[in-house]
Amino acid sequence: MNKIGIGLIGCGTVGSGLIRNLPHANPLLAERLGIQLEIRGIAVRDPSKPRPSLPVQPISDWKIVVADPSVQIILELVGGTDEAFQIAEACLKAHKPLVTANKALLAERGQELIPLAQKSGTPIYFEASVAGGIPVLKALREGLVANQLLGLHGIINGTSNYILSRMVEAGSDFATALQQAKDLGYAEADDRLDVDGIDAAHKASILCLLAYGFLPKFSEIPVEGIRKITAQDVSFARQLGYVIKLLAMVRPIGNEQIEVRVAPTLVPALHPLASVHGAFNAVGLIGNLSGPVQFTGRGAGPDATSSALLADLAEAAKNVRDKSPGPLFPKVDRKARLIAPNDSVGRFYVRIEVEDRPGVLAQVAGIFGSEKIGISSVLQPEGHGAGSVPLVFLLESASVSSLQKAVALIAKLPNTRQPAMIMRVEDLT
Ligand code: NAP
Ligand code: HSE
Numbered sequence: 548m549n550k551i552g553i554g555l556i557g558c559g560t561v562g563s564g565l566i567r568n569l570p571h572a573n574p575l576l577a578e579r580l581g582i583q584l585e586i587r588g589i590a591v592r593d594p595s596k597p598r599p600s601l602p603v604q605p606i607s608d609w610k611i612v613v614a615d616p617s618v619q620i621i622l623e624l625v626g627g628t629d630e631a632f633q634i635a636e637a638c639l640k641a642h643k644p645l646v647t648a649n650k651a652l653l654a655e656r657g658q659e660l661i662p663l664a665q666k667s668g669t670p671i672y673f674e675a676s677v678a679g680g681i682p683v684l685k686a687l688r689e690g691l692v693a694n695q696l697l698g699l700h701g702i703i704n705g706t707s708n709y710i711l712s713r714m715v716e717a718g719s720d721f722a723t724a725l726q727q728a729k730d731l732g733y734a735e736a737d738d739r740l741d742v743d744g745i746d747a748a749h750k751a752s753i754l755c756l757l758a759y760g761f762l763p764k765f766s767e768i769p770v771e772g773i774r775k776i777t778a779q780d781v782s783f784a785r786q787l788g789y790v791i792k793l794l795a796m797v798r799p800i801g802n803e804q805i806e807v808r809v810a811p812t813l814v815p816a817l818h819p820l821a822s823v824h825g826a827f828n829a830v831g832l833i834g835n836l837s838g839p840v841q842f843t844g845r846g847a848g849p850d851a852t853s854s855a856l857l858a859d860l861a862e863a864a865k866n867v868r869d870k871s872p873g874p875l876f877p878k879v880d881r882k883a884r885l886i887a888p889n890d891s892v893g894r895f896y897v898r899i900e901v902e903d904r905p906g907v908l909a910q911v912a913g914i915f916g917s918e919k920i921g922i923s924s925v926l927q928p929e930g931h932g933a934g935s936v937p938l939v940f941l942l943e944s945a946s947v948s949s950l951q952k953a954v955a956l957i958a959k960l961p962n963t964r965q966p967a968m969i970m971r972v973e974d975l976t
Contacts (some may be wrong), residue, residue: 548577554588554643556634557624560732561675562589562647563599565622565856572857582864584857588612589813601954613637620863623858625645628655635660639667644863646660646871648852648893650749651740657752661876670866670873672859675748678703678828680816680851681844682858687757687832688874694834696758698798700975705847706741707736707773707793707824712824715781715790721774733826733847743772744793744809746968751795755807758797758832760879763807765797769888780968781897783939787924788814790821794973802919804886813972814894819843820975826851831975889948894923894972896941897954903936906943911938911957918953920923920945920948935964942970 555562555816569584575584577829586602588700590609598605606612613621621638623645625631638645639660642851643930647653653660653673664671674684678701687696689782703707706728713724726741728734733741739748748770756762773793794812799805814820818843823829828846833839845851901907915922921943927936954967 548583549581549864549868550583550585551583551867552587552617552619554590554615554618554621555586555624556590556609556612556621557626558589558591558598558601558605559624559736561849561856562624562850564732565624566601567599568850568853568857575862576857580861580865582706582861582868583614584860584864586785587617588615588635593822609634610637611642613643615784619641619867620644620646620860622778622860623649625649626651628652632660636663639663639669642667642669644670644672644867646672646856646859646863648673648856650676650746650753654749654752654762655765657756661762665876665878666877669682670863670875672863672874673753674859675852677753678830678842679705679844679846679848680845681828681830681842682852682855683830683842684753684757685858686840686842687754691832691837691840694836697833697835698796699754699758699797699830699832700794700973701751701754701830702792702820702823702829703795703828703846704741704744704747704793705828705845706738707744707747707827708823708828709733710742711773711791711793712777714778716824722937728826731826732849742774744770744822745772747795747809748807751797751807751809754795754830754900755797755805759799759805759883760881761805761883763805763836763885767885769808769810773811776811777938777968780896780970783809783898783926783937784813784896785816786926787813787939787941788816789972790816791970792823794820794971796973800886803883805883806886806891808888808891810971812973814973818975859927861929877948889951890946891945892944894942894944894974896939896949896970896972897950897966898937898939899957900935900937900964901960903934904962907960907962908938910962914953914956915940915942918945918949920953921947
Protein backbone atom coordinates (compact mmCIF):
# COMPACT_ATOMS: atom_id res chain seq x y z
CA MET A 548 0.00 0.00 0.00
CA ASN A 549 1.37 3.43 -0.97
CA LYS A 550 1.30 5.90 1.92
CA ILE A 551 1.48 9.49 0.73
CA GLY A 552 2.52 12.24 3.17
CA ILE A 553 0.30 15.32 3.48
CA GLY A 554 1.20 18.67 5.05
CA LEU A 555 -1.84 20.59 6.29
CA ILE A 556 -1.51 24.37 6.57
CA GLY A 557 -4.56 25.82 8.35
CA CYS A 558 -6.74 23.76 10.62
CA GLY A 559 -9.88 25.81 11.25
CA THR A 560 -13.44 24.99 10.15
CA VAL A 561 -12.44 23.19 6.95
CA GLY A 562 -9.11 21.72 8.12
CA SER A 563 -10.59 20.19 11.26
CA GLY A 564 -13.45 18.77 9.14
CA LEU A 565 -10.90 17.12 6.89
CA ILE A 566 -9.04 15.61 9.85
CA ARG A 567 -12.33 14.23 11.18
CA ASN A 568 -13.25 12.71 7.79
CA LEU A 569 -9.86 11.34 6.73
CA PRO A 570 -9.94 8.12 8.83
CA HIS A 571 -13.30 7.19 7.23
CA ALA A 572 -12.10 7.99 3.69
CA ASN A 573 -8.73 6.23 3.92
CA PRO A 574 -10.09 2.63 3.77
CA LEU A 575 -12.10 3.61 0.65
CA LEU A 576 -9.04 5.17 -0.99
CA ALA A 577 -7.02 2.04 -0.13
CA GLU A 578 -9.65 -0.26 -1.61
CA ARG A 579 -10.41 1.84 -4.69
CA LEU A 580 -7.05 3.40 -5.52
CA GLY A 581 -4.46 1.50 -3.50
CA ILE A 582 -3.33 4.60 -1.62
CA GLN A 583 -3.42 5.91 1.95
CA LEU A 584 -3.13 9.55 2.97
CA GLU A 585 -1.07 10.29 6.07
CA ILE A 586 -0.93 13.73 7.69
CA ARG A 587 2.74 14.33 8.55
CA GLY A 588 2.75 18.03 9.38
CA ILE A 589 0.25 20.66 10.51
CA ALA A 590 0.77 24.43 10.72
CA VAL A 591 -1.68 26.84 12.34
CA ARG A 592 -1.46 30.47 13.41
CA ASP A 593 -1.69 29.69 17.13
CA PRO A 594 -0.60 26.15 18.12
CA SER A 595 -1.58 26.78 21.77
CA LYS A 596 -5.28 27.14 20.87
CA PRO A 597 -7.39 24.28 22.30
CA ARG A 598 -8.53 21.94 19.48
CA PRO A 599 -9.79 18.38 19.03
CA SER A 600 -6.97 15.82 18.96
CA LEU A 601 -4.75 16.06 15.90
CA PRO A 602 -2.65 13.33 14.27
CA VAL A 603 0.55 15.40 14.75
CA GLN A 604 1.53 18.30 16.99
CA PRO A 605 0.76 21.59 15.17
CA ILE A 606 3.47 24.20 14.68
CA SER A 607 3.28 27.85 13.71
CA ASP A 608 5.86 27.94 10.90
CA TRP A 609 4.29 26.62 7.67
CA LYS A 610 7.67 26.81 5.91
CA ILE A 611 8.85 23.86 8.03
CA VAL A 612 5.86 21.82 6.83
CA VAL A 613 6.53 22.69 3.17
CA ALA A 614 10.23 21.80 3.54
CA ASP A 615 9.60 18.49 5.37
CA PRO A 616 10.89 15.75 3.00
CA SER A 617 8.27 13.29 4.27
CA VAL A 618 5.50 15.68 3.10
CA GLN A 619 4.71 15.11 -0.59
CA ILE A 620 1.51 17.14 -1.01
CA ILE A 621 0.53 20.42 0.67
CA LEU A 622 -3.05 21.24 1.62
CA GLU A 623 -3.59 25.00 2.02
CA LEU A 624 -6.63 25.83 4.19
CA VAL A 625 -5.57 29.21 5.57
CA GLY A 626 -7.74 31.39 3.31
CA GLY A 627 -7.09 34.96 2.10
CA THR A 628 -4.78 36.07 -0.67
CA ASP A 629 -1.51 37.15 0.97
CA GLU A 630 -0.10 34.40 3.21
CA ALA A 631 -1.91 31.82 1.04
CA PHE A 632 -0.08 33.16 -2.03
CA GLN A 633 3.27 32.83 -0.26
CA ILE A 634 2.40 29.25 0.72
CA ALA A 635 1.39 28.41 -2.86
CA GLU A 636 4.53 30.01 -4.26
CA ALA A 637 6.71 28.04 -1.81
CA CYS A 638 4.99 24.76 -2.78
CA LEU A 639 5.51 25.44 -6.49
CA LYS A 640 9.17 26.29 -5.90
CA ALA A 641 9.55 23.03 -3.96
CA HIS A 642 7.67 21.14 -6.75
CA LYS A 643 5.11 19.91 -4.21
CA PRO A 644 1.55 19.61 -5.55
CA LEU A 645 -0.86 22.00 -3.86
CA VAL A 646 -4.45 21.20 -2.92
CA THR A 647 -6.53 24.23 -1.94
CA ALA A 648 -10.11 25.29 -1.20
CA ASN A 649 -9.15 28.92 -1.58
CA LYS A 650 -11.24 30.57 -4.29
CA ALA A 651 -10.10 34.09 -3.36
CA LEU A 652 -6.49 33.09 -4.03
CA LEU A 653 -7.24 31.70 -7.49
CA ALA A 654 -9.67 34.44 -8.55
CA GLU A 655 -7.66 37.41 -7.29
CA ARG A 656 -4.09 36.17 -7.74
CA GLY A 657 -4.49 33.51 -10.41
CA GLN A 658 -2.90 35.85 -12.98
CA GLU A 659 0.36 35.57 -10.98
CA LEU A 660 -0.05 32.03 -9.70
CA ILE A 661 -0.92 30.24 -12.94
CA PRO A 662 2.32 31.23 -14.73
CA LEU A 663 4.29 30.14 -11.65
CA ALA A 664 2.55 26.75 -11.70
CA GLN A 665 3.17 26.40 -15.44
CA LYS A 666 6.85 27.31 -15.04
CA SER A 667 7.30 24.87 -12.17
CA GLY A 668 5.34 22.08 -13.90
CA THR A 669 3.57 21.48 -10.58
CA PRO A 670 -0.20 20.99 -10.36
CA ILE A 671 -2.65 22.95 -8.24
CA TYR A 672 -5.85 21.05 -7.39
CA PHE A 673 -8.82 23.27 -6.50
CA GLU A 674 -12.07 21.32 -6.82
CA ALA A 675 -13.03 22.38 -3.26
CA SER A 676 -12.92 26.05 -4.22
CA VAL A 677 -16.25 25.94 -6.14
CA ALA A 678 -19.63 24.52 -5.11
CA GLY A 679 -18.53 22.39 -2.13
CA GLY A 680 -19.37 18.73 -2.69
CA ILE A 681 -20.40 19.09 -6.36
CA PRO A 682 -17.54 17.90 -8.63
CA VAL A 683 -18.30 20.60 -11.21
CA LEU A 684 -14.70 21.53 -12.02
CA LYS A 685 -13.91 17.90 -12.80
CA ALA A 686 -17.00 17.79 -15.01
CA LEU A 687 -15.77 20.85 -16.92
CA ARG A 688 -12.20 19.54 -17.17
CA GLU A 689 -13.15 16.00 -18.14
CA GLY A 690 -16.76 15.00 -18.83
CA LEU A 691 -17.61 18.14 -20.84
CA VAL A 692 -14.16 18.76 -22.32
CA ALA A 693 -15.36 18.29 -25.91
CA ASN A 694 -18.20 20.79 -25.57
CA GLN A 695 -18.30 24.44 -26.46
CA LEU A 696 -20.06 26.04 -23.54
CA LEU A 697 -22.90 28.32 -24.52
CA GLY A 698 -23.22 29.72 -20.99
CA LEU A 699 -23.42 28.80 -17.34
CA HIS A 700 -25.21 30.07 -14.27
CA GLY A 701 -25.28 29.08 -10.66
CA ILE A 702 -26.22 29.51 -7.06
CA ILE A 703 -22.68 29.20 -5.78
CA ASN A 704 -22.66 30.73 -2.31
CA GLY A 705 -24.18 28.44 0.29
CA THR A 706 -24.29 31.06 3.05
CA SER A 707 -26.35 33.59 1.11
CA ASN A 708 -28.66 30.88 -0.22
CA TYR A 709 -29.10 29.65 3.35
CA ILE A 710 -29.90 33.18 4.57
CA LEU A 711 -32.41 33.82 1.76
CA SER A 712 -34.05 30.43 2.35
CA ARG A 713 -34.37 31.04 6.11
CA MET A 714 -35.80 34.53 5.51
CA VAL A 715 -38.37 33.24 3.02
CA GLU A 716 -39.29 29.89 4.56
CA ALA A 717 -38.93 30.49 8.30
CA GLY A 718 -39.38 34.26 8.46
CA SER A 719 -35.91 34.60 10.09
CA ASP A 720 -34.27 37.99 10.15
CA PHE A 721 -31.02 38.52 8.26
CA ALA A 722 -28.73 38.64 11.33
CA THR A 723 -30.14 35.45 12.90
CA ALA A 724 -29.90 33.52 9.62
CA LEU A 725 -26.29 34.70 9.11
CA GLN A 726 -25.34 33.59 12.64
CA GLN A 727 -26.85 30.14 11.95
CA ALA A 728 -24.83 29.89 8.71
CA LYS A 729 -21.69 30.73 10.70
CA ASP A 730 -22.49 28.17 13.41
CA LEU A 731 -22.96 25.49 10.74
CA GLY A 732 -19.51 26.25 9.24
CA TYR A 733 -20.86 27.60 5.94
CA ALA A 734 -19.63 31.19 6.15
CA GLU A 735 -16.19 32.57 5.34
CA ALA A 736 -14.02 33.81 8.23
CA ASP A 737 -15.02 37.28 6.93
CA ASP A 738 -18.73 36.81 6.26
CA ARG A 739 -18.94 40.01 4.17
CA LEU A 740 -17.42 37.92 1.37
CA ASP A 741 -20.55 35.78 1.43
CA VAL A 742 -23.31 38.34 1.86
CA ASP A 743 -21.79 40.94 -0.47
CA GLY A 744 -21.50 38.48 -3.36
CA ILE A 745 -17.68 38.46 -3.45
CA ASP A 746 -17.27 34.75 -2.69
CA ALA A 747 -19.74 33.90 -5.48
CA ALA A 748 -17.77 36.17 -7.84
CA HIS A 749 -14.53 34.37 -6.88
CA LYS A 750 -16.18 31.08 -7.85
CA ALA A 751 -17.68 32.55 -11.04
CA SER A 752 -14.14 33.62 -12.10
CA ILE A 753 -12.88 30.07 -11.61
CA LEU A 754 -15.81 28.64 -13.58
CA CYS A 755 -15.04 31.19 -16.32
CA LEU A 756 -11.40 30.07 -16.37
CA LEU A 757 -12.35 26.40 -16.80
CA ALA A 758 -15.21 27.00 -19.21
CA TYR A 759 -13.61 29.67 -21.42
CA GLY A 760 -9.85 29.61 -20.67
CA PHE A 761 -10.11 33.21 -19.46
CA LEU A 762 -9.54 34.46 -15.93
CA PRO A 763 -11.23 37.87 -15.66
CA LYS A 764 -9.63 40.79 -13.84
CA PHE A 765 -11.45 40.39 -10.54
CA SER A 766 -11.97 44.09 -9.83
CA GLU A 767 -13.86 44.47 -13.14
CA ILE A 768 -16.58 41.94 -12.32
CA PRO A 769 -19.90 43.60 -11.37
CA VAL A 770 -20.92 42.19 -8.00
CA GLU A 771 -23.96 42.79 -5.83
CA GLY A 772 -24.86 40.93 -2.65
CA ILE A 773 -28.05 40.12 -0.80
CA ARG A 774 -28.20 42.91 1.81
CA LYS A 775 -30.57 45.08 -0.23
CA ILE A 776 -33.29 42.42 -0.60
CA THR A 777 -36.40 43.25 1.46
CA ALA A 778 -39.34 41.05 2.52
CA GLN A 779 -41.46 43.31 0.29
CA ASP A 780 -39.37 42.40 -2.79
CA VAL A 781 -39.53 38.70 -1.93
CA SER A 782 -43.31 38.98 -1.80
CA PHE A 783 -43.63 41.01 -5.04
CA ALA A 784 -41.32 38.57 -6.83
CA ARG A 785 -43.54 35.69 -5.67
CA GLN A 786 -46.69 37.49 -6.93
CA LEU A 787 -44.99 37.87 -10.31
CA GLY A 788 -44.12 34.13 -10.41
CA TYR A 789 -40.45 34.38 -9.41
CA VAL A 790 -38.11 33.74 -6.48
CA ILE A 791 -35.01 35.75 -5.65
CA LYS A 792 -31.63 33.96 -5.69
CA LEU A 793 -28.05 35.24 -5.60
CA LEU A 794 -27.13 34.16 -9.11
CA ALA A 795 -23.79 34.07 -10.88
CA MET A 796 -23.87 34.29 -14.68
CA VAL A 797 -20.97 33.50 -17.03
CA ARG A 798 -21.61 33.65 -20.76
CA PRO A 799 -19.87 34.50 -23.98
CA ILE A 800 -21.16 37.55 -25.88
CA GLY A 801 -20.02 37.24 -29.48
CA ASN A 802 -16.49 35.98 -30.13
CA GLU A 803 -14.39 38.14 -27.87
CA GLN A 804 -16.50 39.27 -24.95
CA ILE A 805 -17.55 37.38 -21.86
CA GLU A 806 -20.11 38.48 -19.31
CA VAL A 807 -19.43 37.54 -15.70
CA ARG A 808 -21.63 38.94 -12.96
CA VAL A 809 -23.14 38.17 -9.58
CA ALA A 810 -26.40 39.75 -8.44
CA PRO A 811 -29.67 39.00 -6.68
CA THR A 812 -31.84 37.79 -9.53
CA LEU A 813 -35.47 36.82 -10.04
CA VAL A 814 -35.67 33.28 -11.40
CA PRO A 815 -38.96 31.61 -12.42
CA ALA A 816 -40.64 29.88 -9.48
CA LEU A 817 -41.05 26.76 -11.62
CA HIS A 818 -37.37 26.55 -12.66
CA PRO A 819 -35.32 23.85 -10.82
CA LEU A 820 -33.04 26.59 -9.39
CA ALA A 821 -35.99 27.97 -7.43
CA SER A 822 -36.10 24.82 -5.32
CA VAL A 823 -32.40 24.89 -4.40
CA HIS A 824 -32.67 25.67 -0.69
CA GLY A 825 -30.44 26.17 2.33
CA ALA A 826 -26.69 25.74 1.80
CA PHE A 827 -27.26 23.77 -1.38
CA ASN A 828 -25.65 25.05 -4.59
CA ALA A 829 -26.60 24.47 -8.21
CA VAL A 830 -24.66 25.02 -11.39
CA GLY A 831 -26.44 24.88 -14.74
CA LEU A 832 -24.60 24.93 -18.03
CA ILE A 833 -25.31 24.39 -21.68
CA GLY A 834 -22.84 22.43 -23.79
CA ASN A 835 -23.23 22.47 -27.56
CA LEU A 836 -23.20 18.64 -27.53
CA SER A 837 -24.45 17.77 -24.04
CA GLY A 838 -27.31 20.30 -24.04
CA PRO A 839 -28.41 21.66 -20.66
CA VAL A 840 -26.80 20.01 -17.62
CA GLN A 841 -27.54 20.89 -14.01
CA PHE A 842 -25.59 19.90 -10.93
CA THR A 843 -27.05 20.30 -7.45
CA GLY A 844 -25.57 19.48 -4.08
CA ARG A 845 -24.28 20.77 -0.77
CA GLY A 846 -22.26 23.88 -1.47
CA ALA A 847 -20.66 24.68 1.86
CA GLY A 848 -19.68 23.21 5.21
CA PRO A 849 -16.79 21.04 6.38
CA ASP A 850 -18.20 17.69 5.17
CA ALA A 851 -19.12 18.78 1.62
CA THR A 852 -15.75 20.55 1.36
CA SER A 853 -13.94 17.45 2.68
CA SER A 854 -15.54 15.44 -0.13
CA ALA A 855 -13.87 17.66 -2.75
CA LEU A 856 -10.58 17.99 -0.85
CA LEU A 857 -10.26 14.25 -0.36
CA ALA A 858 -10.98 13.63 -4.05
CA ASP A 859 -8.25 16.13 -4.98
CA LEU A 860 -5.83 14.64 -2.44
CA ALA A 861 -6.54 11.17 -3.82
CA GLU A 862 -5.90 12.34 -7.40
CA ALA A 863 -2.74 14.17 -6.34
CA ALA A 864 -1.53 11.12 -4.38
CA LYS A 865 -2.17 8.82 -7.32
CA ASN A 866 -0.17 11.13 -9.57
CA VAL A 867 2.69 11.31 -7.04
CA ARG A 868 2.71 7.52 -6.78
CA ASP A 869 2.61 7.07 -10.56
CA LYS A 870 5.15 9.87 -11.13
CA SER A 871 2.61 11.53 -13.40
CA PRO A 872 2.73 15.34 -13.74
CA GLY A 873 -0.99 15.70 -12.97
CA PRO A 874 -3.34 18.34 -14.38
CA LEU A 875 -1.29 21.39 -15.34
CA PHE A 876 -2.81 24.71 -16.34
CA PRO A 877 -2.95 24.76 -20.14
CA LYS A 878 -1.06 27.56 -21.88
CA VAL A 879 -4.07 29.57 -23.02
CA ASP A 880 -3.77 32.85 -24.80
CA ARG A 881 -7.44 33.65 -25.13
CA LYS A 882 -8.17 37.07 -26.58
CA ALA A 883 -11.22 37.74 -24.45
CA ARG A 884 -12.41 40.69 -22.41
CA LEU A 885 -15.25 41.29 -19.99
CA ILE A 886 -18.27 43.08 -21.40
CA ALA A 887 -18.57 46.62 -20.01
CA PRO A 888 -21.29 46.48 -17.28
CA ASN A 889 -23.36 49.23 -18.99
CA ASP A 890 -23.49 47.22 -22.24
CA SER A 891 -24.99 44.20 -20.51
CA VAL A 892 -28.52 43.47 -21.76
CA GLY A 893 -31.24 41.67 -19.82
CA ARG A 894 -34.59 41.89 -18.11
CA PHE A 895 -35.07 43.80 -14.88
CA TYR A 896 -37.37 44.11 -11.85
CA VAL A 897 -37.75 47.73 -10.78
CA ARG A 898 -39.57 48.90 -7.64
CA ILE A 899 -40.17 52.61 -7.24
CA GLU A 900 -41.79 54.26 -4.21
CA VAL A 901 -43.97 57.15 -5.38
CA GLU A 902 -46.60 59.52 -3.97
CA ASP A 903 -50.04 58.04 -4.39
CA ARG A 904 -51.42 60.59 -6.90
CA PRO A 905 -53.36 60.19 -10.15
CA GLY A 906 -51.13 60.12 -13.22
CA VAL A 907 -47.87 59.05 -11.53
CA LEU A 908 -47.95 55.50 -12.91
CA ALA A 909 -48.51 56.91 -16.41
CA GLN A 910 -45.55 59.31 -16.03
CA VAL A 911 -43.20 56.50 -14.94
CA ALA A 912 -44.42 54.17 -17.68
CA GLY A 913 -43.96 57.02 -20.17
CA ILE A 914 -40.29 57.37 -19.20
CA PHE A 915 -39.66 53.65 -19.78
CA GLY A 916 -41.41 54.06 -23.14
CA SER A 917 -39.28 57.08 -24.07
CA GLU A 918 -36.15 54.95 -23.46
CA LYS A 919 -37.69 52.17 -25.60
CA ILE A 920 -37.96 49.81 -22.65
CA GLY A 921 -41.02 47.56 -22.82
CA ILE A 922 -43.01 46.72 -19.68
CA SER A 923 -44.10 43.12 -19.34
CA SER A 924 -45.90 43.37 -15.97
CA VAL A 925 -46.87 46.00 -13.38
CA LEU A 926 -47.96 45.71 -9.74
CA GLN A 927 -49.45 48.59 -7.79
CA PRO A 928 -50.65 47.06 -4.53
CA GLU A 929 -53.38 48.66 -2.42
CA GLY A 930 -53.15 49.45 1.25
CA HIS A 931 -49.71 51.08 1.54
CA GLY A 932 -49.84 53.91 4.06
CA ALA A 933 -48.55 57.48 4.34
CA GLY A 934 -49.69 58.47 0.87
CA SER A 935 -46.89 56.48 -0.81
CA VAL A 936 -47.21 53.41 -2.98
CA PRO A 937 -44.68 51.01 -4.50
CA LEU A 938 -44.84 50.64 -8.27
CA VAL A 939 -43.30 47.36 -9.35
CA PHE A 940 -42.33 46.77 -12.98
CA LEU A 941 -41.04 43.70 -14.78
CA LEU A 942 -39.31 45.04 -17.85
CA GLU A 943 -38.55 43.58 -21.24
CA SER A 944 -34.95 43.26 -22.37
CA ALA A 945 -32.93 46.48 -22.09
CA SER A 946 -29.31 47.51 -21.71
CA VAL A 947 -28.06 48.57 -18.28
CA SER A 948 -27.25 52.01 -19.69
CA SER A 949 -30.79 52.66 -20.99
CA LEU A 950 -32.27 51.33 -17.76
CA GLN A 951 -30.03 53.66 -15.74
CA LYS A 952 -31.05 56.59 -17.92
CA ALA A 953 -34.75 55.84 -17.37
CA VAL A 954 -34.30 55.36 -13.63
CA ALA A 955 -32.38 58.65 -13.35
CA LEU A 956 -35.26 60.46 -15.11
CA ILE A 957 -37.81 58.76 -12.83
CA ALA A 958 -35.79 59.82 -9.75
CA LYS A 959 -36.19 63.46 -10.84
CA LEU A 960 -40.01 63.28 -10.94
CA PRO A 961 -41.50 65.36 -8.09
CA ASN A 962 -43.56 62.38 -6.89
CA THR A 963 -40.69 59.88 -6.58
CA ARG A 964 -39.86 59.16 -2.92
CA GLN A 965 -36.85 56.76 -2.80
CA PRO A 966 -34.10 55.45 -5.07
CA ALA A 967 -35.37 52.60 -7.24
CA MET A 968 -34.76 49.01 -6.20
CA ILE A 969 -33.43 47.19 -9.28
CA MET A 970 -32.83 43.46 -9.70
CA ARG A 971 -32.00 41.26 -12.65
CA VAL A 972 -34.56 38.83 -14.06
CA GLU A 973 -33.34 35.64 -15.77
CA ASP A 974 -35.84 33.32 -17.39
CA LEU A 975 -33.10 30.67 -17.91
CA THR A 976 -34.84 29.15 -20.90
P1 NAP B 1 -10.72 29.33 9.30
O1 NAP B 1 -11.70 28.58 10.11
O2 NAP B 1 -10.55 30.79 9.52
O3 NAP B 1 -9.32 28.58 9.45
C1 NAP B 1 -8.11 29.15 9.00
C2 NAP B 1 -6.97 28.34 9.55
O4 NAP B 1 -5.75 28.88 9.06
C3 NAP B 1 -6.85 28.35 11.09
O5 NAP B 1 -6.53 27.08 11.56
C4 NAP B 1 -5.70 29.32 11.35
O6 NAP B 1 -4.96 29.01 12.52
C5 NAP B 1 -4.84 29.02 10.13
N1 NAP B 1 -3.89 30.08 9.81
C6 NAP B 1 -4.13 31.40 9.63
N2 NAP B 1 -2.98 32.06 9.33
C7 NAP B 1 -2.01 31.11 9.34
C8 NAP B 1 -0.60 31.13 9.13
N3 NAP B 1 0.03 32.25 8.86
N4 NAP B 1 0.08 29.97 9.22
C9 NAP B 1 -0.54 28.79 9.49
N5 NAP B 1 -1.86 28.71 9.72
C10 NAP B 1 -2.59 29.86 9.63
O7 NAP B 1 -11.05 29.16 7.73
P2 NAP B 1 -11.94 28.03 7.05
O8 NAP B 1 -13.37 28.41 7.15
O9 NAP B 1 -11.49 26.71 7.53
O10 NAP B 1 -11.57 28.26 5.50
C11 NAP B 1 -10.37 27.79 4.97
C12 NAP B 1 -10.41 27.93 3.45
O11 NAP B 1 -11.44 27.09 2.93
C13 NAP B 1 -10.75 29.33 2.94
O12 NAP B 1 -9.98 29.59 1.78
C14 NAP B 1 -12.22 29.24 2.58
O13 NAP B 1 -12.60 30.17 1.59
C15 NAP B 1 -12.27 27.84 2.05
N6 NAP B 1 -13.56 27.17 1.97
C16 NAP B 1 -14.42 27.15 3.00
C17 NAP B 1 -15.60 26.42 2.90
C18 NAP B 1 -16.61 26.37 4.00
O14 NAP B 1 -17.66 25.74 3.80
N7 NAP B 1 -16.39 26.97 5.14
C19 NAP B 1 -15.88 25.71 1.73
C20 NAP B 1 -14.97 25.75 0.68
C21 NAP B 1 -13.82 26.48 0.81
P3 NAP B 1 -5.63 29.09 14.00
O15 NAP B 1 -6.53 27.88 14.07
O16 NAP B 1 -4.50 29.02 14.94
O17 NAP B 1 -6.39 30.38 14.03
N1 HSE C 1 -18.62 30.49 2.38
C1 HSE C 1 -18.77 29.65 1.26
C2 HSE C 1 -20.25 29.51 0.96
C3 HSE C 1 -18.19 28.31 1.54
O1 HSE C 1 -21.07 29.85 1.81
O2 HSE C 1 -20.59 29.08 -0.14
C4 HSE C 1 -18.19 27.36 0.36
O3 HSE C 1 -17.31 27.79 -0.62
